[in-house]
């Protein structure tokens with residue numbers, strides 16, 4: 228399926244959340260769920276009297292989530308940080324941040340090294356020490372923190388930068404969901420995502436916030452989606468002066484084709500395997516490289532999985548005639564909820580695996596069958612409720628492919 232990267236820039240604060248039952252707070256998410264854009268597109272068609280054709284127009288298009296970053300020259304991509312990315316407990320942060328004021332002791336991705344350790348241990352290698360990574364600057368422990376980051380390339384320099392979103396809070400008069408009129412003496416707080424965010428340049432300066440993500444579908448439909456977004460406010464409270472955006476095509480070059488990512492991932496794994504094999508007491512007992520092909524499924528949005536009808540944090544894949552279970556994973560639980568605008572009711576809450584979760588699978592079948600299946604997986608999502616934006620994933624996330632500290 229065709230993939231197009233798009234970019235949405237808020238003009239006003241955007242409220243991307245919903246009122247929690249029994250609370251007077253309307254909070255926001257800091258990424259733009261694809262379903263919000265889908266809703267705006269449908270609204271635009273409705274406003275043009277095209278109600279009948281809405282299902283046909285929206286059919287065959289999958290809108291992924293859009294992730295926040297600062298609009299800054301040389302953008303490669305934006306993403307939630309994978310759970311295998313660790314940073315120093317004492318001085319967390321990328322070492323390659325453009326601003327010296329933002330720099331920390333670096334962020335290192337341990338997935339490939341951890342996987343090699345796991346695979347060799349599974350084959351009977353006993354290492355003198357457990358798998359642990361400490362900060363190369365200060366020796367302190369490393370930990371994961373959930374955040375969005377983006378990559379910029381300027382000349383020969385590659386910069387990694389944490390997204391520094393800003394929020395905007397306002398007190399509003401409550402409107403009854405049933406009567407569509409204001410409720411007496413009821414006020415609530417609204418928090419929106421601000422159109423400005425911290426600039427990668429630091430020094431207290433700010434930048435335009437950009438939200439970047441993928442749309443799968445034919446180009447004429449993507450064109451129509453962009454036209455719709457340029458005239459339709461998005462998110463909650465859009466009738467009350469919030470949520471206007473500009474939308475356009477994005478040039479994102481940080482994601483190579485799946486085949487290239489797959490090759491690089493397996494080359495990195497071979498290298499880590501060989502390094503580690505040397506540390507095993509009897510290296511000759513182990514092959515010089517792992518035999519099968521390995522790949523990761525990295526969640527860009529929460530994933531909802533079920534195993535024999537029971538909620539699970541771990542997905543299963545079916546590729547060709549094979550049924551694959553992950554051989555190694557990093558995940559944390561989350562709750563997936565949602566609000567149905569059509570029903571005016573909250574949707575059922577499911578256990579979900581958090582965005583950033585990483586799952587490694589092993590494949591011993593024909594390589595071309597794998598690539599086609601993975602392309603399908605990336606374009607359709609993994610697990611349940613994918614039509615609501617859950618289970619959006621990337622195969623062999625580019626962040627795993629570089630071993631050095633960033």
Ligand SMILES: [Zn+2]
Nearest residue numbers: 315332362365
């Ligand atoms: Zn440190």
